[in-house]
Amino acid sequence: MKKKGLLFFSTAAVALTLAACGGKGQSSNSITTGGTPQPKTKYASEVTHEGTPIKGGTLKYALVSASPFKGLFMDELASDSSDSSITSQIDTTLFEYDENRKLTNTGMGAIEFDVEGKTATVKLNSKDYKWSDGQPLTIDDYIFAIEAIGNKDYTGVRYNSNYQNIEGMDKFHSGEASSISGVEKLDDYSVKIHFKQMRPSMQLAGGALPYYVMPKHIFSTIPVAEWEKSDYVRGNKGVGLGPFKIESITPGESVTLVPNEHYYKGRAKLDKVVMEVVSPDTIVSQMKAGNYDVASMPSAQYEAYKDLTNVSFISSFASQYEYVAFHLGKYDKEQGKNVMDPNAKMKDPVLRQALAYALDINAAGESMYHGLQRGTNSIIIPFFKDIYNPNQEGFDYNPEKAKQLLDEAGYKDTDGDGLRENKDGSKLSINFAARTRDDANESLIQQYLLWWKEIGLDVKLYTGRTLESNVFYEKVQADDPEIDMFAGGWGTGYDPNPAGLFGETAKFNFARFVSAEANDLIAKISSTEAFDEAKNVEFYKEWQKYVHDQAFIFPTLIGDSVTAVNKRVKFMNSEIGNKDSKSALYQLEVVSETATK
Numbered sequence: 001m002k003k004k005g006l007l008f009f010s011t012a013a014v015a016l017t018l019a020a021c022g023g024k025g026q027s028s029n030s031i032t033t034g035g036t037p038q039p040k041t042k043y044a045s046e047v048t049h050e051g052t053p054i055k056g057g058t059l060k061y062a063l064v065s066a067s068p069f070k071g072l073f074m075d076e077l078a079s080d081s082s083d084s085s086i087t088s089q090i091d092t093t094l095f096e097y098d099e100n101r102k103l104t105n106t107g108m109g110a111i112e113f114d115v116e117g118k119t120a121t122v123k124l125n126s127k128d129y130k131w132s133d134g135q136p137l138t139i140d141d142y143i144f145a146i147e148a149i150g151n152k153d154y155t156g157v158r159y160n161s162n163y164q165n166i167e168g169m170d171k172f173h174s175g176e177a178s179s180i181s182g183v184e185k186l187d188d189y190s191v192k193i194h195f196k197q198m199r200p201s202m203q204l205a206g207g208a209l210p211y212y213v214m215p216k217h218i219f220s221t222i223p224v225a226e227w228e229k230s231d232y233v234r235g236n237k238g239v240g241l242g243p244f245k246i247e248s249i250t251p252g253e254s255v256t257l258v259p260n261e262h263y264y265k266g267r268a269k270l271d272k273v274v275m276e277v278v279s280p281d282t283i284v285s286q287m288k289a290g291n292y293d294v295a296s297m298p299s300a301q302y303e304a305y306k307d308l309t310n311v312s313f314i315s316s317f318a319s320q321y322e323y324v325a326f327h328l329g330k331y332d333k334e335q336g337k338n339v340m341d342p343n344a345k346m347k348d349p350v351l352r353q354a355l356a357y358a359l360d361i362n363a364a365g366e367s368m369y370h371g372l373q374r375g376t377n378s379i380i381i382p383f384f385k386d387i388y389n390p391n392q393e394g395f396d397y398n399p400e401k402a403k404q405l406l407d408e409a410g411y412k413d414t415d416g417d418g419l420r421e422n423k424d425g426s427k428l429s430i431n432f433a434a435r436t437r438d439d440a441n442e443s444l445i446q447q448y449l450l451w452w453k454e455i456g457l458d459v460k461l462y463t464g465r466t467l468e469s470n471v472f473y474e475k476v477q478a479d480d481p482e483i484d485m486f487a488g489g490w491g492t493g494y495d496p497n498p499a500g501l502f503g504e505t506a507k508f509n510f511a512r513f514v515s516a517e518a519n520d521l522i523a524k525i526s527s528t529e530a531f532d533e534a535k536n537v538e539f540y541k542e543w544q545k546y547v548h549d550q551a552f553i554f555p556t557l558i559g560d561s562v563t564a565v566n567k568r569v570k571f572m573n574s575e576i577g578n579k580d581s582k583s584a585l586y587q588l589e590v591v592s593e594t595a596t597k
Helices: 081-090 139-150 169-174 224-229 283-288 299-305 349-357 361-369 399-409 439-454 469-477 516-525 533-550
Strands: 046-048 058-064 109-114 119-124 183-187 190-194 244-250 254-259 272-278 294-297 311-317 320-326 329-332 337-340 429-434 458-461 485-491 553-555 558-566 571-573
Touching (some): 081 254, 081 272, 119 139, 139 169, 139 190, 283 299, 294 299, 299 361, 299 439, 320 349, 361 439, 429 439, 429 469
Parallel strands (some): 058 272, 429 458, 429 485
Antiparallel strands (some): 046 571, 119 190, 254 272, 294 558, 320 553, 329 337
């Protein structure tokens, strides 16, 4: 099909920030899903460099981002990738997982499920675990985290249907009960959780089983509503179970980490890790100069960094995607759920579908991102190879179909200015918001506007420019009435269950799309029936088709996450699974005091 109006350029890219050095992706081999081979990653999944590791040393880790970090260093409150990357080093959950994203019993906690009895029993594997301040870990800390997220004064975004699924949580959250009836403490090291229903994703990392844990001895003395202001969250007093603790912070810019002597897997091999925000526009020159040891590299700058000689590259299929979504309602705080607006400007799914068909994502991925980014057919991306449906119809570039859909739906140019009006003849102007990232993203957003104009839609960039990322998400989460549609992106985590991102009570459901059909499909995916693998695949196929047809959100770019590793780092890989991980930051070693240049 003929492609028109594509912008070509040579700088900048999507900054793909690793959630953690120990979090991982696929190997360099291609994967096969439903009989359809998926693309190979650009590089191998691991690298070993020459040299004998020295004792200690300082590793510099680049957080590639166009925005400063917020500084909420607490798992229960962190909501962006930079904060989460830092927090993952000073805190951890009780559970480990394998290369298939399945929870194991090899971490600090073991789980025993009783599907028929609708319970999960969590038990600490040792009585000797300690927080980074030396205080003992008990099951009370795990129970406290469940109660904290369920507290009516909790200010984070983790309270969702997974927590509401615990027996007695509703009454506790509303203040009718002082404790959660479904949380049954057995002794100081074990607890039995009673659920309304058992969900298959309880078996997955980051899934439907509560997995956060908090130091009760600290946060029980601070009002829940004030946690975000506490030095234990924003300062260097943070107490966790992770391999490192915070030594110092330069707000929004960098954090220096030192080993947690009480880490249950032993002291980190490095003496220090400096995690620092670096602009995607300068990361190539910074890596070339040897100023950082590890960085996730911008796809659009591939030609600028591919020949660097002082680093090696590893890559994986990224568990994240970019998207365009539509503002269709609001989050009602009193009801604790998303509510659709029947008069929303973008309420017509045909209009939404036409906007999707107008974009040539594959062409953008090839020309702007050197093939490291590409389009996909579903919001269940190929990373989830067990349930991804390669045969699901997507929104391939088809401007003629987009025009036909608009014509048939009654969106026509009635005044001859080349732009379509609403069905009733009134002016149709759409406000589109996007976040500031890099030159590539700026060009891509402008290209979107041109493609939409080519099918006769008047789409204007909200405020006339892209928004700083933190400001963008604040406005989107606040349901700014002037935003009709927006381009965002997020990491999927390891649990594809849509409840946390698209459920009726999910605060991350930024589109605020809710329907009885969507609720039913999410319920099926979360049902005990879905413990059957074939049924699970069937339900996810139904969900993928429904999302496509409703088009309240559609995916744009997916692709490789390419990580540059300075040649003084002995070993690093990008495989999934934190069980026996050799690539977690605390396991990394360097072979010299200074970086290879």
